[in-house]
Amino acid sequence: MSRDETHRFSKTPRESITLVTGLGVVGDAHAGALVQHRSRVRRDPGRPNLRQVHLIQDDLLAEARAVGHDLGPGGLGENVLTTGVDLLALPTGTRLLLGEVVLRVTGLRNPCRQIEDFSAGLLKVVVARADARPSTSEITLGPTGGAESIDGAGITRRAGVMAVVERGGEVRPGTAVEVELPPEPHQRLEPV
Template identity: 50%
Template sequence: MASTVVSVHVSADHTFSKDPARAIELDEGIGVRGDAHAGTTVKHRSRVARDPDQPNLRQVHLIHRELFEELAADGHAVEPGQLGENITTAGIDLLSLPVGARLHIGDAVIVVTGLRNPCQQINDFQPGLLKRVLRKDDAGEVQRLTGVMGIVARSGTVRPSDPITVELPPEPHHPLAKV
């Protein structure tokens, strides 16, 4: 199956979920135009409180639609945009990408910086959901399943049905960690 964009979302306010859009504009070094998390420095409230001058490695949030299918099998109905992602994907294993992978989507390029670290707001959205998306595997390693974060390396428009092409960084590849 080809890797594609399922849907795109944006919210000008710091809301947990984001509203669907026909297209989103990505601005190089800034993020999603009109989104509360756009900017060169962090916009996530808890991160701003710690250090408002740290670089924004979370300009764009991507989640794979396949996660929603897994959650549905566990009794959690989650729709695209409800977990706050800007781009919902299909057919790409986002969580296995290395740091620095470049996602070519439409005429934009996003550089993957790390994993989204799910927080208590997910349980506020749906009780019990946090333990489904933040868990330990059989080896005792923490798994963060709520997608990846990235920065915009080239401006452009992203729309549903756009193909996604992955460009891996030079080796050695480094696994994603929370950002």
């Protein structure tokens, strides 16, 4: 569990975090009913905040550490680090139950140039070609700084998922995550 009061790249690990329905993590710079991410505020400050809570699978951090990146909990700016849940395979609208807390998955985090600025080469860990072919090319970033393509090919974004808080409460490390899929047909996750 991590949060940070300012718009820094990484978040500080905490003994617990408190989530508030419709707002996000208490004491986190990204909490709010309307967009809080600076690039999105500049584009349209009146949009709903679909990025109240950021979740990442712990195996991504392990993979990054295995290739030399010094990452611990909160290192990629996530609020919740999960184990044993394939977050990236979930459809949009999936509900995640963390004890009394209910989160609704809204989409993928779109990795951006800040990841590369944080640790050179890390962007290539969190973004891959969608066809799984290896590439030594640089990742093409869009006008807002988010990853768009590699070698002109589509990409797979692996930097976690974003969610909104449907029911608040306190979450501590080790809290089990239960998954409730939405009704079919399922919509695949898109960047939010």
